[in-house]
Amino acid sequence: YGVLPGNRIALFTNNDSAYRSALALKKAGAAIVAIVDVRPxxxxxxxxxxxEAEAKILFGHAVVATEGGRA
Structure with missing residues (x-):
């Protein structure tokens, strides 16, 4: 059993597990906006x-801030 955490997903990673997660989320109906990977x-x-997950990959990047609301 699982719950889709949102419709448009960005993943931040320093290892390969995010890529498998991105594909699973895509198959569950989410749009993978980006995978931010600190590795070069x-x-x-x-x-x-x-x-396959149709994800944009940002190599050598890191998430340093976010903003949003309760939606």
């Missing part, structure tokens, strides 16, 4: 998962 490179296997 990615394996070809994980790049394929990101492509």
């Amino acid at each position: 490179e990615l394996s070809s296997e994980m790049r394929e998962l990101a492509d």
